[in-house]
Amino acid sequence: MIAQIFDTSDAAVADVADGATVLVGGFVSAGTPSNLILALKRGGQTDLTAVANNIGLGDLLDELCEDRQLAKVIATFAIRASGTRSSRFEVLYRAGEVELELVPQGTLIERLRAGGAGLGGVLTRTGLGTMMAEGKQIIELDGERWLLERPLRGDVALLKAWRGDLHGNLQYRLAGPNFNPVMATAADLVIAEVEELVEPGEIPPELVGTPAIYVDRLVRCEPIPVRWEG
């Protein structure tokens, strides 16, 4: 129940195994665990499956492609429709060296939520009649067709919050929550980087975005600014 506090991001992710499925919170620059991602780069783990909103949009997740650490990416943004410069991910993807599963954003978060909330799946209209429905079960109810989407979980989740307390409660700021609170529920090992570490009780109970029981490890890090220039 009490989160383990790590001194460095490297130590916090050191035992992430090769072949792990890693949920990565954040949306472009907001709420993105860039320190933990770079620690994973330095850690050298390979054959990883990354689940994230985006790769190659100015995010550092793309750095994991430099040494081919990713076997697969499950994301909503991965290949830009236009753009003069390709991300490292795009280059590897075109070379057939990394697998890509594109998932609609609302479906990705519902699959993660189902994975964390003990649900066997959800029915959505999103993706019906598109490539996203290929190979998936369609359920007809009262004359309406629905796509059955299955749960998604990770071995590890890497999160970013503004503040964390010593129990593991996390507080997000502004549009920082995005995928983080749901990903916190959907992995066996949850590691969060925070800008500030505080005593339990300093985060008002109404402002706890992720309750302590979801968080296994905390590390205080200077945030690394990232920005997508389009």
Add this chain to the structure above:
Amino acid sequence: MIAQIFDTSDAAVADVADGATVLVGGFVSAGTPSNLILALKRGGQTDLTAVANNIGLGDLLDELCEDRQLAKVIATFAIRASGTRSSRFEVLYRAGEVELELVPQGTLIERLRAGGAGLGGVLTRTGLGTMMAEGKQIIELDGERWLLERPLRGDVALLKAWRGDLHGNLQYRLAGPNFNPVMATAADLVIAEVEELVEPGEIPPELVGTPAIYVDRLVRCEPIPVRWEG
């Protein structure tokens, strides 16, 4: 988009139609729209279906049984396992004058969430092998059995929050949210009673529990204390 401000709870619910399905927020004493419930009593609407966590646990929803305004109740707590005194609802129920659909609490909130979130249903283990599974579709996936639970929506939702701003943003306090934030998403007409009405911007954006676009009507009321003595 801008919520309509009403002077009285009576005016706020005056046009709720006979036969309406009414979602009622709250959990026993917490976040319960007692003023709006009493306004509905005074309004005299009949043949209502009430969807609420509880009826007859010291809540004023039970008052709607005095003049037989309820045709049906969908709830998680309705008949006490023991107790010397019966609620009005229990008396009517035993007389066959009101219908009861008991739903597990986690299933009730997921059905309401699905109703508000555009999902066709969710798969849960809750209720498998019990009376709750009767008449429901069971879906087997990878050797596991799941109960398919369908969405639930209301014509009207009655909510209680601590503060509301003139746009309709709601802020809850302590354990006041419970069913309210999800019910806000799952009804055609959403009416909230609040203890304080404030200017837009006074509720910090991180503390908005129900965003303004969900709320159609606001009325400031002195809270009515209710308490369940077991």
Add this chain to the structure above:
Amino acid sequence: MSSSTPPTGLSRELIALRAARELEPGSVVNLGIGLPTLVAGFVKPSDDILFQAENGILGYSGISESDFDSDLINAGGQPVDLVPGASFFDTADSFAMIRGGHIDAAILGGLQVSARGDLANWYVPARGGGSVGGAMDLAVGARKLIVAMAHVTRDGQPRIVEICEYPLTAERCVDVIITDLAVIDVGLQGLTLRERAPGVGPSKVAEWTGAALLIPEEVPEMSL
């Protein structure tokens, strides 16, 4: 099944005390309405137990003695005190926590428990109805399910039975039964007597139990 007068067992408070001992230090626990709510009063601060209330609180310490705040109650409607590091959330998030396997243990009351661990605790046929609350979700979601109840009914009928007659809460969900007479583990091979109440012999427990009960050679008395 015996027709003799039911034996005097532990009080409700002592059942709650024994149930509290069953909780792992540092675990996250949900307490059902009724007898289980008493458990909060019997954990030591050093046990570091975090109580979850399904109406949206993680981290309350017990029933509050101070002024009643209608917005600060547990699932039984009782006022509670918070611990530092508590948090609030809505019902959807609360049951995601419960159903998703994030609660280490739940202690629920029971009407009947079967030899294979089926639980019936929400519907009383004699009253023609019931209240399910969060019990079904807790029964399928909590990692460990402890049922705390009287060993027999008021008229001396066993509540631990081969097959539940009452409508089920969930199948094969109970891990441990704690009663006024005994602590009984539910496993793949059925029910095993682990402890007996002070002054209650193993054969007495078996006599008031309506299902086959494995009795090890040594069955210690509960230490209370």
Add this chain to the structure above:
Amino acid sequence: MSSSTPPTGLSRELIALRAARELEPGSVVNLGIGLPTLVAGFVKPSDDILFQAENGILGYSGISESDFDSDLINAGGQPVDLVPGASFFDTADSFAMIRGGHIDAAILGGLQVSARGDLANWYVPARGGGSVGGAMDLAVGARKLIVAMAHVTRDGQPRIVEICEYPLTAERCVDVIITDLAVIDVGLQGLTLRERAPGVGPSKVAEWTGAALLIPEEVPEMSL
């Protein structure tokens, strides 16, 4: 389909301006990445439009000119300013809002739109991939879907076609198409020309449109 030089139509900014005019006062609007983000700059405060960004903001007014805060961005990664009464929420709640029909209108970019309102806007076969983002959810969830795009491709191929060749975003989802040449309504009877760009005749629009286009007797010029 014509082989003549594509006509000069509105600039991207004027397409965005025309799209902004399409929004009902007081409505809640989500803007897709690219051209649609420009729309925020063309609504009047008196229109009372509330912009939603699917990464978790309700109530931003437009692209911010002040310092960049990495936690305060729209779905395109651009810094935004908030209006009083804004709120934040996570991705699950954001897409509950979108998919649940709580967004009055979405303005998305397009690669192709078909005569029956199918939209293709996420996958470019020539690039062998794409990015779907929230487009599929917005297409099925927004009450009104406006597609803002160039009328033809850079090499003069119509983007408005009988049947989309590109992989779909969603079927039968588009209500209005706004291009550099025209405003076209999508209805049960197909495509209807509602307005034309200044100096562009209805026959010119039809010439560059790859699907049957109903042309009423009076087709007013856009007022910009």
